[in-house]
Amino acid sequence: MNLNTAAAELENDPETAAGKTVYVYEGPVRLWHWINALCIVVLSVTGYLIGSPLPSVSGEASANFLMGYIRFAHFAAAYIFAIGFMVRIYWAIVGNHHARQLFMLPITDPKWWAGIVREIRWYLFLEKQPYKYVGHNPLAHLFMFLFVTVAAVLMIFTGFALYSEGAGLGSWQDRLFGWVIPMLGGSQATHSWHHLGMWGIVTFVILHVYAAVREDIMSRQTMISTMISGQRTFRE
Amino acid sequence: MTETFYDVLRRQGISRRSFLKFCSLTATSLGLDSSYAAEIAKAMETKPRTPVIWLEGLECTCCSESFIRSAHPLTKDVVLSMMSLDYHVTLMAAAGHQAEKQLEEIKKKYKGNYILAVEGNPPLNEDGMFCIEGGRPFVEILKETAADAKAVIAWGACASYGCVQAAKPNPTRATPIDKVISGKPIVKVPGCPPIAEVMTGVVTYMLTFDRIPELDRQGRPKMFYGQRIHDKCYRRPHFDAGQFVEQWDDENARKGYCLYKMGCKGPTTYNACSTVRWNDGVSFPIQSGHGCIGCSEEGFWDKGSFYDRVTDIKQFGVESNADKVGGTAAAVAGAAVAVHAAASALKKAKKSDNDKVTGGN
Ligand code: SF4
Ligand code: SF4
Numbered sequence: 188m189n190l191n192t193a194a195a196e197l198e199n200d201p202e203t204a205a206g207k208t209v210y211v212y213e214g215p216v217r218l219w220h221w222i223n224a225l226c227i228v229v230l231s232v233t234g235y236l237i238g239s240p241l242p243s244v245s246g247e248a249s250a251n252f253l254m255g256y257i258r259f260a261h262f263a264a265a266y267i268f269a270i271g272f273m274v275r276i277y278w279a280i281v282g283n284h285h286a287r288q289l290f291m292l293p294i295t296d297p298k299w300w301a302g303i304v305r306e307i308r309w310y311l312f313l314e315k316q317p318y319k320y321v322g323h324n325p326l327a328h329l330f331m332f333l334f335v336t337v338a339a340v341l342m343i344f345t346g347f348a349l350y351s352e353g354a355g356l357g358s359w360q361d362r363l364f365g366w367v368i369p370m371l372g373g374s375q376a377t378h379s380w381h382h383l384g385m386w387g388i389v390t391f392v393i394l395h396v397y398a399a400v401r402e403d404i405m406s407r408q409t410m411i412s413t414m415i416s417g418q419r420t421f422r423e
Numbered sequence: 424m425t426e427t428f429y430d431v432l433r434r435q436g437i438s439r440r441s442f443l444k445f446c447s448l449t450a451t452s453l454g455l456d457s458s459y460a461a462e463i464a465k466a467m468e469t470k471p472r473t474p475v476i477w478l479e480g481l482e483c484t485c486c487s488e489s490f491i492r493s494a495h496p497l498t499k500d501v502v503l504s505m506m507s508l509d510y511h512v513t514l515m516a517a518a519g520h521q522a523e524k525q526l527e528e529i530k531k532k533y534k535g536n537y538i539l540a541v542e543g544n545p546p547l548n549e550d551g552m553f554c555i556e557g558g559r560p561f562v563e564i565l566k567e568t569a570a571d572a573k574a575v576i577a578w579g580a581c582a583s584y585g586c587v588q589a590a591k592p593n594p595t596r597a598t599p600i601d602k603v604i605s606g607k608p609i610v611k612v613p614g615c616p617p618i619a620e621v622m623t624g625v626v627t628y629m630l631t632f633d634r635i636p637e638l639d640r641q642g643r644p645k646m647f648y649g650q651r652i653h654d655k656c657y658r659r660p661h662f663d664a665g666q667f668v669e670q671w672d673d674e675n676a677r678k679g680y681c682l683y684k685m686g687c688k689g690p691t692t693y694n695a696c697s698t699v700r701w702n703d704g705v706s707f708p709i710q711s712g713h714g715c716i717g718c719s720e721e722g723f724w725d726k727g728s729f730y731d732r733v734t735d736i737k738q739f740g741v742e743s744n745a746d747k748v749g750g751t752a753a754a755v756a757g758a759a760v761a762v763h764a765a766a767s768a769l770k771k772a773k774k775s776d777n778d779k780v781t782g783g784n
Contacts, residue, residue: 238733238746240684243675244665253665310763312770352690356639356649369641373721374651374691375734379745382733386749390756397760401767 203319203408203421211285211321212417215278219271220414226268227388230342233261234385238378262350269343285322292332299325317406319421327398334391338384345371345381425471428505428630432467435504442467445501449627452620453636454646466631473630474529474537476568477511480561481554481588481597482543486578487513489616492702493623502623505630509537512556523557530571538629539572541565541582545603546595553595562603569604574635576610576625577601580718583611583642590724601642608635611642613694615718620699621647641721643693652689652715655697658682676712686730687714694719 202209212220236257244251279287293299302318302325309317310326317324323331348367351360352374371377403410413419432442446467447460479487491514493502509515510526517525529537543561546553551560569575577600580586588597601609612625625644628636636644653659661667662681669675669684681687689697692715696707708715716729727734733744 240665240667243667243669243680248660248664248666251664251666255663257665312766352651353654356645365640369721373726374693375688375717375720375726378691379734382745383749386745386752389749390752393753393756393760397764401764405767405771 198318200319202321205407205421208418208420209321210417211413211419213278213282213286214417215274216282216286217414217417219275219278222271223268223275226264226271227392229260229264230268231385231389233257233264234382237261238382265346265350268339269347272339272343288322288328289331289336292329299328302326303329317402319407321419330391330394334387334395338388338391342381342384342388345377345384348377349374349381427470428467428472431472432501432504435500437500437504442501449624449631452624453628463631466633470631470633472505473573473633474509474533475505475540475626475630476509476526476529476537476572477514477540477542478561478565478568479512480541480543480545480556480565480581481595482579482581484513484542485616486542486581486622487511489619490578490622491619493619502626505626526568530568534571536573537571538574538576538626539568539607540576540578540626541600542578543581544585544589544597544600546588546597547603548594548596553597565600565603569600569607572607574608574610574629575600575604576612576629577642578612578622579617580613580615580723583613584721584723586615587724590722609642610635610638610644613643613648613719613721615723617719618647618695618699618701621695647695647699648693648719650693652692652694652697652709653687656681656689656709657697658709679712682709682712682714683732685714686728686732686734688717688720688723688729689715692717692720 237254240254240257244253276290279290302320305314305318306324306326308314322328344364344367347360347364351358351365352368354360356365368374368377371380399410399414402408403412407422409418409420429442433439437445443460443464446463447457449463450457450459453459477487491503503514509529510522512522515522515525543554545551545560545562545565547562551562554561556564577583581588581597582600585593585597585599588595589599601611610625610629612622614621621644624647625636628644636646639645639648653662656662658679658681661679662683666678666680667675667684668680668682671685683690687709689709696715697709700707700710714729717723717726720726727744731744733746735744
């Protein structure tokens with residue numbers, strides 16, 4: 188299949204005809220999305236403050252627990268994030284095929300590659316219109332895979348490895364994730380990777396929010412309301 | 424009759440009373456309960472003495488210096504008498520050919536039964552020519568001596584991880600001993616130097632129990648390297664409260680607040696300093712007002728500044744840390760979004776203009 192026939196097939200997909208509405212994101216996927224978004228905000232802010240703490244508080248040490256609360260918020264949000272991610276994996280197995288998109292890249296599909304080229308051209312203002320997609324468009328799909336799935340795995344593994352240092356030798360965190368620390372060249376290096384991962388996710392969030400708002404206005408399909416109601420409506 | 428440790432100690436003039444005291448002291452310092460004192464005594468009275476060969480490669484002798492300063496005089500006497508009999512370049516009485524002969528004899532007589540303690544490491548560049556001992560590259564002596572040893576102790580950051588002589592660009596290719604020795608149990612006792620009591624504790628454990636202590640994933644004895652400096656630091660309440668030294672010599676420094684913002688590596692360093700301390704338990708770096716520099720961690724010379732918490736990542740250029748790399752990426756993305764949004768708005772405006780002219784939707 189060459190790029191042209193791939194393009195034609197995408198253009199004439201009856202599922203995405205103008206005015207049509209499709210149910211894409213099931214309840215658990217939508218719920219996960221928003222919980223995850225909240226977790227990422229909490230984790231990024233508290234994580235940054237753990238690396239670069241706020242100005243010192245005054246008074247007796249026993250009367251203050253600021254750093255303790257910040258770390259507590261970080262760990263609590265981290266558990267929710269990690270458990271959410273596991274539930275999300277479960278839903279990828281039992282949910283509809285859109286729920287699986289986050290975990291698989293169709294790199295052997297020429298249609299997908301054609302879609303990436305088209306999306307890039309659309310963002311460079313070289314195309315009048317983007318293609319319509321029931322799920323994620325291929326470019327978004329690639330970014331989601333790298334900065335949500337891969338990044339979440341990186342953050343969960345490095346995060347729990349660092350947590351195991353406090354939980355102690357022999358804790359389940361240590362037994363499951365402790366090996367990450369020597370693999371990355373020590374505790375300090377693991378902190379650095381965890382920190383970089385945070386910035387990667389923050390950068391993605393900026394692009395993701397912008398792209399979602401822009402596509403909602405400029406593309407031929409709904410975006411933001413789709414992640415609320417689960418329905419995607421197509422326009423001309 | 425084979426010689427036991429007890430025989431040796433008595434010959435060195437150590438009384439039975441001192442010997443028993445030593446046994447209970449050792450049990451305590453190893454975190455074992457008091458019943459072990461009797462077990463240690465029994466082992467030392469009955470088991471044949473295990474000789475220790477102490478080799479020194481590329482190093483500064485700070486491990487030996489630390490070792491002979493072991494706090495408790497009793498421990499010092501006992502452990503030194505247990506060891507000085509054999510081969511230790513700095514401490515032994517013999518020198519020259521006589522010393523080399525002694526080494527050969529121990530290796531032959533106790534084949535497979537002696538402990539090899541290594542201070543420093545072998546440089547591998549130029550066929551090991553950067554460290555010559557007795558006319559031969561140290562790496563050869565190390566390999567030969569290790570081949571017939573029962574177990575190997577890697578003293579300090581040098582033998583364990585390479586330390587300063589292996590710091591980038593490592594011109595002599597100084598290499599940790601576990602990369603050179605294979606097929607032998609290796610106990611890593613990192614630190615620059617390791618704490619004296621930790622060293623004597625490890626030696627005593629191995630000599631009396633005739634086995635290596637329980638090790639963690641990185642090959643360090645769990646009893647001394649199981650926790651971070653930060654986990655047992657007496658300034659930890661200030662850390663949890665959010666009270667930090669913000670600048671050297673500020674009011675907070677005088678109050679003894681946490682040194683985290685001054686780059687303390689206590690949260691990423693496994694060692695016993697905050698419990699055992701140094702110089703007969705007098706103090707340790709944090710207690711005297713300076714952060715931990717992480718001397719017992721792998722490659723601590725190459726892990727960025729001693730005075731930053733978010734340290735430089737060499738892969739991203741000399742002066743870049745995670746905040747700089749990530750913050751730049753986020754800022755670039757933000758700027759790109761702003762420009763792109765403006766261009767998109769323009770395009771949309773144009774399109775609706777066109778639509779009006781052509782009467783489209
Ligand atoms: S001084 Fe260092 S080791 Fe002690 S609590 Fe602060 S950061 Fe942790
Ligand atoms: S406090 Fe840190 S730098 Fe100092 S001796 Fe202990 S491990 Fe080494």
